[in-house]
Amino acid sequence: MIGVSELGDKTFFIAAIMAMKNSRFIVFSAAFCSLILMSVLSAALGYALPNLIPREYMNYLASLLFLCFGIKMGFEGYNMSGEEAEHEMEEISEELLEKDEIERIESAETGGVADETNNSSFKEGLVNLCQFIFSPVFVQTFILTFLAEWGDRSQIATIALAAAQNVYLVTMGVIIGHGFCTCLAVVGGKFLAAKISVKTVTIIGSILFIAFSIIYFYEEMTKIN
Template identity: 40%
Template structure:
């Protein structure tokens, strides 16, 4: 069990870091941090990723109770190999430019314009109320920026490769180790995005990230395949 805990933690950490660097949620955190208070953006993005990781692990942990462990192991193997070839294909066919960065930036620009138009009429009358509300811990914690960062990250991660891989890992390894590795990996990536800002995001080589994550997924898939034949 101890070995499974360490293996689940290290694999989850490596998978999360390589999957999340250069992802849409990474770019979103970087851009939001340039326009809004970093603390609200960091807590919002990281909170969503922690909730997503826990939900994914719970789903993967419960899977062997619904399906036989043999089948969940085979599904995990197929997921790893499939994501590996998918990531390598993205690396070979990608143009090397941050297309996701441009897409996220355009979406956030549109959201900001919409928010600005809606807020013009209410800015003067609510100044005193806003100042009073900002003193309350709950209002500070659940600020509009926090909720925006949380919702963008949560729905952006839903159905992502890293989420599906986390579900597969939790069915094969110690769920507690997978949770710890996933949360730590997300914390590293999100903190780097928030602190580094757009300059860090724009310097990321999407091809290298795709190739690295593809190779990592293939290694995990081959290990899982070999462990199946040895059973």
């Protein structure tokens, strides 16, 4: 499920583009660490939900969520053009170039002079500490991946799965899925972007999500009967 929802997604292209101009090992480490953190947080949230909402309702909610995502992905896949992957990659590449240009301009304006006004926020201090411990490429890739994944359908699906199934197995499966997709992006992202059909992958994902919805609903109805 994670494979078909993440292959050709925004996080996939971020890792692919960053790996084209930076160390593949650093980019993979940063993106994978970010996705592991997101997976653990999502699974933990899903694990906590049954304590607030009865599990039988959680199964119905999971079924409804998968059905909604499946229908949404189906419409997206149906309306996609054949060159969706190339357009997505170009768009993200332009966004990253703009971000790099802004950072260069800001760096030139400050001229490296130390700020004596003590106006730097705690967030800026934390970012500076991370940049000191890790390379700027690691920090940038980690943050970009985390922000791109936040609120994504794979995160919501992870929460729903963890709420209805064994949280440890769900977490392990999600992490393995993210690791596989990230590895593909870093090693051959540009080649895959030219070869894969995001339209086909999205439609397959839609079918899988709807299938999960039916399975969850059927399992709960079987328990009642």
